[in-house]
Amino acid sequence: MKKIKLLSFDLDDTLWLSKPVIQRAEQVFYSYLTTIAPALVERFSPESLRAHRLDFLKRHPKFAHQISQWRIASLTEALELCGYKEKSANIAREAFAHFIAARQQVTLFPYCENVIRELSQNYMLISLTNGNADLNQQPVGQYFHANFQAEHVNAAKPEPALFLKALDIAGCKPEEAIHIGDHIVDDISGAKALGFFTIQACLKPDSPEPHALSDEQFNDWRELPSKIEQLEQILP
Ligand SMILES: [Mg+2]
Numbered sequence: 001m002k003k004i005k006l007l008s009f010d011l012d013d014t015l016w017l018s019k020p021v022i023q024r025a026e027q028v029f030y031s032y033l034t035t036i037a038p039a040l041v042e043r044f045s046p047e048s049l050r051a052h053r054l055d056f057l058k059r060h061p062k063f064a065h066q067i068s069q070w071r072i073a074s075l076t077e078a079l080e081l082c083g084y085k086e087k088s089a090n091i092a093r094e095a096f097a098h099f100i101a102a103r104q105q106v107t108l109f110p111y112c113e114n115v116i117r118e119l120s121q122n123y124m125l126i127s128l129t130n131g132n133a134d135l136n137q138q139p140v141g142q143y144f145h146a147n148f149q150a151e152h153v154n155a156a157k158p159e160p161a162l163f164l165k166a167l168d169i170a171g172c173k174p175e176e177a178i179h180i181g182d183h184i185v186d187d188i189s190g191a192k193a194l195g196f197f198t199i200q201a202c203l204k205p206d207s208p209e210p211h212a213l214s215d216e217q218f219n220d221w222r223e224l225p226s227k228i229e230q231l232e233q234i235l236p
Pocket of ligand 1: 010011012014181182183223
């Protein structure tokens with residue numbers, strides 16, 4: 001009988017490298033705008049459109065944990081500034097649809113899918129992301145019991161809401177759960193503060209040093225099952 005019941009997983013930079021995915025999604029987003037909203041592209045470069053989005057958030061902090069709505073609302077405003085008037089909201093939604101479709105085009109880290117499949121036979125797997133990747137659209141999503149985004153609970157890691165959601169679904173205590181993620185604050189400190197065990201994913205070329213609060217670390221997905229096993233063995 002396993003003492004650990006729940007494995008919660010971060011997504012970006014834990015299941016895949018996020019930078020190339022975001023870069024490509026941004027390119028798809030902007031090139032779609034080039035075709036549908038030339039006056040916007042004339043006024044905003046990719047960089048100044050991003051600066052506008054950040055400025056929009058300062059003026060509308062309610063979008064802080066609603067990153068999809070934030071992108072749509074800020075683009076709507078930018079389009080209005082360029083004279084698109086009542087068409088702005090529709091154009092923004094269409095451009096976002098292109099962005100979010102590209103956002104799902106991820107390449108899993110080597111061995112990730114095999115290990116996930118194997119782990120799903122013994123544990124409940126739940127994904128917890130601050131981003132807007134949707135695991136339900138990935139083949140690997142079939143091994144997960146549930147997938148939650150910060151947008152669903154209007155709170156991002158390291159705040160407790162996403163972690164508590166996973167514990168609630170799994171019906172287990174934090175000491176029966178391991179959170180696996182790359183970010184030392186959002187993932188490791190956030191989960192540890194609630195009493196989860198933590199395993200730090202050190203998979204990107206510029207991964208930070210293992211955090212003192214992480215119980216284990218891995219830099220190859222094939223190592224993960226034995227790291228989990230080691231934590232099982234120290235439990236009473
Ligand atoms: Mg991450």
